[in-house]
Amino acid sequence: MNSPTSKRVLIVEDEALLAMQLEDLLIDLGHEVVGLATRISIAIELARESRIDFAILDINVGGTKSFPVADILHQRGIRFVFATGYGVDGLMDGYRDATVLQKPYAREDLERAIARASCGAVQ
């Protein structure tokens, strides 16, 4: 369904089950998942070319950090949140103030994070 608040979301996550879970939650929240990247290389491609409004990035994707993806998104002005199991310490410089979603998270956590990231200043 395409409501005005509905976003077209990119998911970058290498755990299939988690990706599936996240997809379900996003759909429940009324958003549309337009891309799922299990590898950074794919994620970068999608980040560059896809028509997306939002992204949810796992910080550690198959051993590689997703910050380059974040850079691209930032350049395009696309809002995003980090989803991580590492904690805040895993964040790199420049993204210290980024919104972070700690796994495991509930549906409400996700909703809030998306709202926050969308309203705040461009990171």
Add this chain to the structure above:
Amino acid sequence: MAVPVIGIGASAGGIEALGRFFDAMPCDSGCAFVVVLHLDPKRESELARILAAHTAMPVGQVEDGMRLCPDQVYVIAPDSDLKVSDGALHVCEPTQPRGHRHPVDVLFSSLAADQRERAIAIVLSGTGSNGTEGLRDIRAEGGMSLVQAPQTAKFDGMPRSAISAGMADHVLAPEEMPQTLLAFMRHGYLAAPADIEATSPDGEATLDQLLELLRVQGGHDFRSYKQATLRRRIHRRLGLGNIETLDAYIKALRADPAEVEALIGDLMINVTGFFRDPEAWKTLAEHVIAPMVAERRSGASIRIWAPACSTGEEAYSLAMLVTEHAEMAGKRFELKVFATDAQEANLRKARDGIYPGAALTGFPPSRLTRFFEKLNGSYQVNKELRDMVVFAPQNLLRDPPFSRLDLISCRNVLIYLEPDAQQKIIALCHFALRQDGCLFLGNAESIGRHEDLFEAVSKKWRIYRRLGATRHDLVAYPPPRGEPEPHMTNSPSPATPERSVTAAERARSALLEHYAPASVLIDQKGRVHYFHGTTRDYLENPPGEPTRDLLTMVRDGLAAQLRVAIREASKEERTVTVNARIRESQSSRTVAMTVMPLPASSQGRYLLVSFAPATPQHDPDLVAGSPGQSDVSAGERALQEELRAVRTELKETIAYLETANEELKAANEEAISMNEELQSTNEELETSKEELQSFNEELNTVNSQLQHKIGELETTTNDLNNLLAGSEAATLFLDEEFCIRWFSPATRDLFDFVASDIGRPIAHLARKFADDDLLRDVEAVLKHLTPIEAEVPSDAGRWYARRVLPYRTQDNRIAGVVVTFNDITDRKKIADAINDARLYAETIVRTVQHPLLVLGRDLRVETANEAFRELFAAFDEEPKGRLIFELGTGEWNNPTLRSLLDRILTEDDEIHNFAFEQESHRAGRKSMTLNACRLPQEGGLDDLILIAIEDITERKRFEEHREILVGELNHRIKNVMATVQAIASQTLGSATSMAEARTAFGSRLVALGKSHDLLTRENWAGANLWDIVSNTVEPHAGEPNRFTIDGPNVWLVPSAALAIAMALHELATNAAKYGALTTENGEVDVIWQLVGHGEDRRLHLQWRERDGPPVMPPTRKGFGSRLIQRVLSVELGGTAGVTYDKSGVVCTIDAPMPDSEDRSKTD
């Protein structure tokens, strides 16, 4: 007019006297002053400089040939003789050896010869007799001498010698001399020498008065001397005394006996020399000596007399001449030369027989060597010659002559005498000579009136031979010698005052008159001193001059016996009585004479001679004759008797005379021999005395210098003693033999020294400290002259720095060593403590495993421990001493580090955990932390910086690793939870009942758990597909062979492995619930294969169920099918699908599986 020259001589104490003289001497006198001092020949003379301070006249040291200029002072140079001649000074080598030098005499003699009566000599303070001889020459020439008053002189030897020799015209203090000097020079004697008249109106008469005075007071009769000479010499004395008139001079003579003596001395001068007038001597030799020698036989005696011999040259000349001729003739004679002179001083000089070389010029060398011994410049008569001459005092005009002489040499005496005196002497000489004896006179002399007494042998040379018999009438026997000197005319017998005659006296005289015989009191010489009683019967006064001689006064016939009696009584000291007959014209009477010696009294020995008539003795010689011839016989008998008596008397007289003669001879011999002995002794003593005096003079000079030096030395020694005693350093002086020379009191802590240890070898003495190297070091220092130090412990537990240095004398000679001990106990303790602390620290630093660096203040490495070196094995070079910033490849050349290090020192800051990285080829990249702090040092040393380095590379790595691990773990757990959350939501979302949900959820969790186990086994690196499949099917295995598994090894990453495991679990669960695993025959095949290579490789996997119940596609998608389809395909990047065939469910997976991801693992 030539410059007047004043010669001044002095010795010890002379400098002071010269100063006083020149202070008073005006600078415009017009004289030249020549100063001779007895100087030490080895030293530089300061004399000129010293004298210059006392006078404005220029003072200079003499150089040979210098001309004499007025108002200047010339000073002798050391080690030289100085003479004046022709107005110039001549310097020459001293002619005599040290100890025999008489530089003052040399000067004075030359001055006398050069300046004659204008010579002026001054003798000042000094020891010895230098100058006296020179003054003789001055006196002889008529010059003047001034002598320093002995009481004003520091050393009065020279003045006294001159004075006692009678050579001092004036005796004054030095400051009084200039006045006298100037007066003398202005006096007529010098100023107008032609004017020699006594300036007195009475003229002639006054001179006689003077001579009378001299005769009476001086005992010398100069009336016979030539007036001209007398006048001249008297005038000189006037000049010396600065007296203008003869009256005044006579007054002075009356008042001053010393002046009388002086004048007499002056008037009696005569000049003499060896073989004076050689031609005369040659003639003498030829005409007198040679014949005499020829005619006499060997062994005979030859007697010669040289009256007025002065200093003896003539006498020696005679002796030499005779001896030479005797030897030429091959004969030996008993030669006796009598040399006489009125002046004892002359005789002394003659006896010494020392003459300057100049006096002997013209001698053939043989004569010189034969008769003289050289005394370095002068000559002395040798013993042989000396023995030939006998010197005795005798005044030619007054005293009796010698007798029976072969030759009389009386030269240059008569010329000084008036003609009458001359004649008298010639007569005397005639008397004294034997028959044919010769008289030798001086050139200007002659025999005058007495041509009858002598014949001429050589008129030209004044040689005369005696003629005729002895002429007693011409010779007036002067009274015998021994007569009291005329100037003692005050008769010895005191004037007896009239005494009141007492009664006792009267009685005594009456008794004597009545009872005592006529007697006379005589002395030893036979002179009557008292007449008692009537002596006219026995004594008479003989014609002629009155006499007191008893033997002359007795009447004829008595004398002989009386003489005998007197002699006997005198000799045997007993009373002797003799009888004698007085021969009278008609009768004879016998007299008894008694001679009684009186006891010796203070006035002499007297004899009392008494006369008394005696009974005539029966003369045994009387012969009784016939009666007829009685008258004739009586007359004859009387004559015979008389004859006999006379004969007896004659015999006795002859015997007496012979005896007397013998005694005289003996006495004479004794006297001569004694004389000679005394002479020899005297000569020796004189010589010794001279030498001693000379050395004494020099010693005095040196002595005063040494005294001054001693004073300085004492002061220095006192200072030194106090300095060393006060210093705390124990000091020890050792000589080259290692014997103790001196030690300071402070050494008692180290040695048990006592004062008597000085001089003992140091090795013998006990030490209170341990020092085995002491002697060896002392030896080394003596050899190499460099100081040696050592530290030695004392037995009392203190430490000393022992230093040995060479002992240098002022003239830079090494005379031993100086050993000093300084107590360094405290210092050493501190040093030891510091050392120990340092060792302690160094040991710590060395041992500690941490790399440690110690830097100095200049940031250079002082110490680098082992750990540091190991750590930085990259450093090839030795770190010690290098700047920290230069170490290695400059890792520490870091501004931050620099400033931090600086702050350590300046602000006592510390560095904590300064981190830095280091890259090195060998060690690779290292992470370090650096800690540093200040390391203060004691003892004033600079602070150090201690740097401790920790290699935290490993630690850092571990920490990083741990962080990663923790992160990983966290991540994983989060992921697992998220996964569980996913499973839960899917399961619960699609479950139809709670029970189903529970079962499904539980079994899915178990499957998840098992997958995790598998992954954990592989450390989460991944898992093998085989294991995954096995794991999944194992719980459903039941009967064997239900499952068929086949496929190659395929390695899956953890996420893929999990996804496949979950998918297979779903398939298996479904198979167990609805599929092949529900029937007994149902089977499942899990088969896969890899297709392709490298990048294009793909995995084909199939899950096929068969022989199960027929399947029907589910009505809706369950979790499993969604999982398989979506997740698997996404996860693996391929396709995955499930089909529901009739035979069974089939799941097919086709996914890329590039080779690089494939890690073949062999199980």
